[in-house]
Amino acid sequence: MVDFTGVVEAESRRFVATLDGVDAATPVPTCPGWTAADLAWHLTEVHGFWARILASRAVSDAEAEAQEANGPARPADPAATRLLFEQATRALLDALAARDDTEAAWFWLPTARTVGSTRRMQAHEATMHRVDAEAAAGVASAPIDAELAADGIGHAVEVMWAWWGTNPGFTFTPCDGVVALTATDLDRTWLLQPGRWRGVGASGTSYDVPGVRTVAAGEPVARVEAHAETLMRWLWGRGPEPTASGDGAALAALREARDQGMQ
Numbered sequence: 001m002v003d004f005t006g007v008v009e010a011e012s013r014r015f016v017a018t019l020d021g022v023d024a025a026t027p028v029p030t031c032p033g034w035t036a037a038d039l040a041w042h043l044t045e046v047h048g049f050w051a052r053i054l055a056s057r058a059v060s061d062a063e064a065e066a067q068e069a070n071g072p073a074r075p076a077d078p079a080a081t082r083l084l085f086e087q088a089t090r091a092l093l094d095a096l097a098a099r100d101d102t103e104a105a106w107f108w109l110p111t112a113r114t115v116g117s118t119r120r121m122q123a124h125e126a127t128m129h130r131v132d133a134e135a136a137a138g139v140a141s142a143p144i145d146a147e148l149a150a151d152g153i154g155h156a157v158e159v160m161w162a163w164w165g166t167n168p169g170f171t172f173t174p175c176d177g178v179v180a181l182t183a184t185d186l187d188r189t190w191l192l193q194p195g196r197w198r199g200v201g202a203s204g205t206s207y208d209v210p211g212v213r214t215v216a217a218g219e220p221v222a223r224v225e226a227h228a229e230t231l232m233r234w235l236w237g238r239g240p241e242p243t244a245s246g247d248g249a250a251l252a253a254l255r256e257a258r259d260q261g262m263q
Contacts, residue, residue, distance in 0.1 A: 002148050002151055004119045004122070005093065005096045005097065005119060005123075007123035007148060008089075008092065008093060008096065008126050011123070011126035011129075011130045012043075012047070012085075012126050012130075014130045014142065015043060015126065015130040015133050016040075016082065016085060016086070018130065018133040018136075018137050019036055019040055019136070019137065022133075022136055022137050024036055024037035024078045026136050026137075027136070028132050028133075028135060028136045029136070030135045030237070030238050036133075036136045037078055039133060039136060040078065040082070040085060041081055043126070043129050044081055044084050044085040044088050045074075045088075046122075047085070047088035047089045047091070047092045048071055048072070048087075048088035048092075049067065049071060050095075050118055050122060051088060051092040051094075052067040052070060052071070052091075053105060053106055054092075054096065054098075054105055054115065054118060055095045057105070058105070058106045059104050059105060059113065060106065061106070063106060064106040072084060092122065096115075096118075096119055099115040100115060101114060101115050102114060102115070102116065103115045105117075107121075108163075109162060109163060109166065110166050111162070111166055112159060117159070120151070120155060120159075121155070123148070124148075124151075124152050124155055127152070128236050128238060130142075131233070131238045132238070135238075143229060144232065144233070146183070146185055146227070146228045149183075149229040149231070149233075150183055150186055150188055150228040152232040152235070152236065153181065153183070153190060153228065153231055153232050153235060156232070156236060156258075156261065156262070157190065157192065157214055157235075158214070160261050160262065161212060161257060161260075161261030164197035164199075164207070165211070167199055167201065167207075170198065170199030171197070171198055172195050172196070172211065173195050173196045174194070174195040175193075175194045175249065175250060177194075177221030177222060177249070177250040178193050178215060178219070179191075179192045179193075179220060179221070179223065179224065179246075179251065180192075180220035180222070180224070181223075181224050181225075182225045182226075183226070183228035184225055184226060184227060185228055186228050188228070190214060191214060191215045191217070191220065192212045192213070192214060192215070192254060193212060193213045193214070193215045193218070194211075194212050194253030194254045194256070194257050195210075195211060195212070196209065196210060196211065197209050197210075197211045209260055210259075210260045211257050211261070212257045212261075220246065221246055221247040221250050222244065222246030222247045222250040222251045222254075223244070223245050223246050224241075224242055224243070224244045224251070224254070225242060225243050225245075234258075235258055236262060237258075237262045241255075
């Protein structure tokens with residue numbers, strides 16, 4: 001089992017160490033439009049927000065909005081951001097240590113409102129932003145543990161891409177064919193059904209967006225195969241596409257869903 005809290009701590013340490021000495025105005029290649037200063041502030045905000053969510057025991061949208069409004073202003077000085085980052089990360093780690101995974105806690109996906117969802121999400125968020133920091137610094141990216149990467153694959157599909165399916169009245173229309181995503185180093189496969197989510201949102205806006213669902217069985221018409229880390233980096237928009245073969249339309253639909261899900 002992956003120690004998600006340990007991952008948050010270790011990857012946050014790597015993140016801040018990697019950004020040390022990087023000019024604040026340096027672009028982040030994996031986050032178009034962001035500078036190193038923007039990246040540092042983003043993860044500071046993220047850690048602070050989720051620490052407040054857990055410490056306050058927020059469970060409703062209104063309580064979450066109140067905690068979001070309760071965050072500090074962005075400092076002009078990178079050194080002040082660094083101090084706030086360390087404080088926010090410590091607060092998040094303390095809040096995670098104080099709560100059990102099964103306890104109720106607000107989460108942006110309505111079907112995943114538990115402390116465990118936050119613990120899992122923050123492990124992957126810290127890992128991916130550490131990768132972003134390495135890209136900004138122009139240094140070789142440190143490896144991602146295979147089991148953590150495998151969980152990151154599942155998390156991408158089950159959580160990051162799952163929002164559309166929680167909308168009342170939205171329907172999923174599958175494309176022709178299942179795509180098999182295989183982590184060759186773990187001999188583990190995810191069967192994904194690409195398709196389209198269609199429906200009308202609460203604002204009255206009509207949506208027709210690409211998405212995927214996991215399926216328990218089905219003969220794949222296409223395959224994407226690589227080590228778990230390579231698959232995770234690609235799904236999260238931090239690496240090139242792995243080896244893909246089979247039906248071109250099914251692969252194109254999967255790529256569309258990935259691009260939509262990781263915006």
